[in-house]
Amino acid sequence: MNRTLMNIIRFVALVTAQVLLINHIRLGGYVHPYIYLIFVMLLPLNTPGWQLLLSGFGIGLVIDLFMGTLGMHAGATTLMAFCRPAIIRIVSGSQKLEMNREPNINQVGFPWFLRYTFVMVLVHNFTYFMLEGFSFHLVGQALLRILISVPVSVFLIIVVMYLFSRDKGKMRDKR
Amino acid sequence: MYNLFRFIQKHHFVILFLVLEVLCVWLLTLTQGYHRQKRINTTNDIVGGVYETGTHIGDYFRLGKINHELAEENALLRRQLAATIDTTTGFQEIVNADTVYNFIPARVINSTVNRPNNYILIDKGSADGIEKDMGVVSSNGIVGIVADVSPHYASVMSLLHSYSTISVRFKNDEEQIATLRWQNTNYRYGIVDGIPTHLRPKPGDTIVTSSYSYIFPENLMAGTVVELIKSPDGTLNQAKIKYATDFASLKNVYVIQHTSLDELELLIQNQQMP
Numbered sequence: 001m002n003r004t005l006m007n008i009i010r011f012v013a014l015v016t017a018q019v020l021l022i023n024h025i026r027l028g029g030y031v032h033p034y035i036y037l038i039f040v041m042l043l044p045l046n047t048p049g050w051q052l053l054l055s056g057f058g059i060g061l062v063i064d065l066f067m068g069t070l071g072m073h074a075g076a077t078t079l080m081a082f083c084r085p086a087i088i089r090i091v092s093g094s095q096k097l098e099m100n101r102e103p104n105i106n107q108v109g110f111p112w113f114l115r116y117t118f119v120m121v122l123v124h125n126f127t128y129f130m131l132e133g134f135s136f137h138l139v140g141q142a143l144l145r146i147l148i149s150v151p152v153s154v155f156l157i158i159v160v161m162y163l164f165s166r167d168k169g170k171m172r173d174k175r
Numbered sequence: 176m177y178n179l180f181r182f183i184q185k186h187h188f189v190i191l192f193l194v195l196e197v198l199c200v201w202l203l204t205l206t207q208g209y210h211r212q213k214r215i216n217t218t219n220d221i222v223g224g225v226y227e228t229g230t231h232i233g234d235y236f237r238l239g240k241i242n243h244e245l246a247e248e249n250a251l252l253r254r255q256l257a258a259t260i261d262t263t264t265g266f267q268e269i270v271n272a273d274t275v276y277n278f279i280p281a282r283v284i285n286s287t288v289n290r291p292n293n294y295i296l297i298d299k300g301s302a303d304g305i306e307k308d309m310g311v312v313s314s315n316g317i318v319g320i321v322a323d324v325s326p327h328y329a330s331v332m333s334l335l336h337s338y339s340t341i342s343v344r345f346k347n348d349e350e351q352i353a354t355l356r357w358q359n360t361n362y363r364y365g366i367v368d369g370i371p372t373h374l375r376p377k378p379g380d381t382i383v384t385s386s387y388s389y390i391f392p393e394n395l396m397a398g399t400v401v402e403l404i405k406s407p408d409g410t411l412n413q414a415k416i417k418y419a420t421d422f423a424s425l426k427n428v429y430v431i432q433h434t435s436l437d438e439l440e441l442l443i444q445n446q447q448m449p
Contacts, residue, residue, distance in 0.1 A: 020229035049188035071203030
């Protein structure tokens with residue numbers, strides 16, 4: 001399948017799932033899992049920098065429009081996209097990756113993907129909750145929210161990856 | 176000039192990043208502050224439409240529960256009606272209550288409880304007669320105040336909002352007015368401020384809306400006292416209360432239309448003139 005079309009479908013599917021499904025998870029009011037980050041995480045490894053930044057900004061802004069948090073998600077995802085090349089370098093170490101592919105869990109293996117997800121989610125959540133905390137002068141609570149939300153987000157992202165990655169692997173073999 | 180282009184080309188990643196982040200911070204500042212927050216909100220028809228579709232799908236799985244809630248409310252209203260007619264309450268009072276406040280039913284299509292400032296999106300808007308600053312109640316208790324309206328949707332500032340302060344009183348004390356606000360932690364509990372020391376609210380005491388507001392009618396359920404928090408300097412006490420409304424599972428609400436509000440506002444305006 002065309003890579004651009006694939007990404008558009010993924011964008012719409014992730015925003016819909018985030019807004020209509022995941023946002024209804026409210027265990028005690030502190031948990032905010034964000035799975036829409038998968039969109040930025042799965043962009044091919046050789047994606048040009050400006051595309052990476054605009055993708056992050058774009059999906060963040062759309063999520064902001066739905067949540068009434070103008071600027072917060074966009075700011076956090078843009079920073080996450082900016083850090084992505086560095087994070088990939090640090091997480092990979094000596095491991096060699098195929099640059100023209102997506103960092104899919106099937107290609108890169110579970111340990112790599114778990115480290116990658118954890119750092120990316122941490123960067124995003126830290127920025128988001130700090131922006132939210134500073135806007136409302138509640139920094140202590142923001143830290144608590146980060147502590148609780150990061151593991152839940154990482155868990156959900158890994159689950160989603162396992163649910164959907166098998167089909168994608170098949171698709172790639174056909175190509 | 177050539178050098179400038181070379182510079183931009185070389186560092187385009189960092190420059191674009193900075194530009195986008197500045198844009199985000201600018202967007203963020205747009206939505207800060209009470210009045211701005213009210214104006215820029217998720218009340219537009221595209222966002223409302225997506226949420227409404229989602230709610231319709233979800234509703235099929237909840238039909239039983241919704242039916243049950245509505246049936247219970249019906250039963251309650253029937254009991255109240257019977258009580259009103261049977262007791263000594265005069266006919267005149269019933270008529271007055273009906274003419275001053277009109278209740279517009281609405282469905283919750285999206286809501287949050289886990290943010291520092293929470294909003295509820297409902298499926299009725301200015302086309303249905305909903306205006307800013309109208310009160311919103313559920314069958315269990317008060318919910319919030321309309322913050323923003325579009326033709327077919329409205330966004331409601333819930334009690335779970337840092338700007339939300341409601342004038343309340345204890346049900347067993349007609350005189351003393353206190354203020355209900357949210358303590359920004361748990362969506363089940365709120366704080367009542369300004370309780371004089373001679374009042375000794377006990378756990379389980381009921382908090383209702385006071386008559387000092389033209390947004391909510393008097394005597395609407397707000398919550399029940401959980402514990403009294405004594406002030407360290409012996410002045411006004413606080414009380415932790417449990418909200419009557421369960422904001423996490425809110426589905427059917429009523430928007431309160433005050434039919435003689437224009438008249439009332441004119442009077443208040445004239446009063447403030449020198």
